[in-house]
Amino acid sequence: MNAVLQVENLRTHFFTKAGVVKAVDDVSFSVERGKILGLVGESGSGKSMTGYSIMGLIDAPGKIVDGRILLNGENIIGLKHEQWRGLRGNRVAMIFQDPMMTLNPVLRIDTQMIEAIQAHEKISSVNARERCRAALVRVGIASADERLNSYPHQFSGGMRQRVAIAIALLNKPDVIIADEPTTALDVTIQGQILFEMQALCRDSGTALIWITHDLSVVAGLADHIAVMYAGKVVEYGSVAKVLDAPLHPYTQGLLASVPSRNRRGQPLKQIPGMTPSLLEIGSGCAFRERCPYRMPDCEATPPLSPHAAHRQVRCFHPVTGHSA
């Protein structure tokens, strides 16, 4: 196996005054070198918290309560603070959703880039700066030298996200987690950044986890896909297989709600009902209130189980048996 990152049965819960919020509750997937995993799900399904868990950035009252995160085969849960800090931004990097908020408004770009290198290696500021310049060029920022001396507010949203991407690439990480990095940008820039990220990761062999609520983004980008619902991965497999023949009723519903070329003219279907609250969520399939295939046995919690080659689904009655 050459999986760079394997997440196994990860559970991250928030112990709030109102009760336990099971934000991440049994999430498993893996990513290989140079490959892209799309992590898809509605807002609030636990995608960001999965990413933060891998980064070791879960703050109280949150806590990783169970599972393993294997980075190059080594379980990083339980690492000492300082060891985990050494991985952050170095072996695993993360890019956030809103580029207007992720760069510090009062620090120059060079300060914010150089510190990201110097946090992990002893290197002179001059040499570090040269690497930053090269990184900016790689993400398509013109007159990089001048840009290094600028402040974030002198950049457009798309440019800021490119800077954030350049920062993530600085230490040649094994994995980059991109948390809806194009959602806040306009469509043309979205497309450019998507395309560039794809090329950058393929070239450098970096594994990419692309978090999004938009299935259509993943379709053209990812190799594998993990669909999340209410804190759980409900379906996992290669993009082609999952999108061609979704096994989980939720994936099927998601697909039906995406506009697509070959179903032009047909009305889009919304999944009826609402996402359950993750606060004090009980047992049973979390999707059952909205599921057209619900059966009495769905009152138990389905496990994520293998289905055909390299596919997994969390459902007692996967869609294959039905006429989808």
Add this chain to the structure above:
Amino acid sequence: MLSYTLRRLFQSGFVLLMMSFLVFVGVYAIGNPVELLINPQADDAERLRATIAMGLDKPFYAQYLAFLGTASTGDFGRSFVFNVPALSLILQKLPATIELALFATMIAVVVGIPLGLIAGLKPDSFVGRAIMALSIIGFSLPTFWVGLVLIMFFSVHLGWLPSNGRGDTVDVLGIPVSFLTWDGLTHLFMPAFNLALFKLSLLIRLTRSGTREALLQDYVKFARAKGLSNTRVIGVHVLKNIMIPIVTVIGLEFGSVIAFAIVTETIFAWPGTGKLLIDSINQLDRPVIVAYLLVIVSLFIFINFLVDVVYSVLDPRVRLGAQSGGGH
């Protein structure tokens, strides 16, 4: 930038003019200084002579214009009581007040910002709560009461710190200062702490809320995601952002520290302008009162101007905005 500065200067001039008028009217309205200054047995002729000598026989507007004319040259008239130029009297006492105010501000900064930072980083811890409780106490106790309690405890009961005066001073560039002698320092400490207490509480709160807000920002999360140490995240990313409002408030509040010094100086018999003002009010020494108020207003205006400059240095968004604005 130039037009901005000119506009600021013009505004400042206008504020000064308005203040001079208000101050003059206000002061003119209180009592008749002649009654206090001449011998109660003096006859009418002598009384008239004193009135004319002080220019108090002229109509109000003439007095004001005459005052404006001489004030614009830095001449606020002579103190009725000391018979020396009022301005020089103020300037002679000003170093003591400024020393007290600076020292108080320093205490507020050196103690308040770290405490606020701790309270902001650990808001639910025992220490965090204790700091907040202290700041509430510091906010709500009246300055004069705290001053008296300090004197009772440290001077009367323990006998550790002297309770009045500046103590020994040494001259720095011709200005007497207390903080460079041990005796002076012991005299300075209690009044400075008394004066600092309110600002200290203010800074604790300001730093705490700024820290809590900054910690929730994406740029802090991103800084941590880069693998920066906590020290760097807090010491650079958080602190640099919260310093902008903090420096602004420290600067703007410096004026009110000087104003509040009136109470503290009176309690601790600190020979500054505040004590001079109270004495002058008691003796209806009009030129000194007027000179005091106008000097303090000028100081306020000057400080505000400095704060603007520092603010623009700290916040690149303001700095660069002003630059490109100047290019038009």
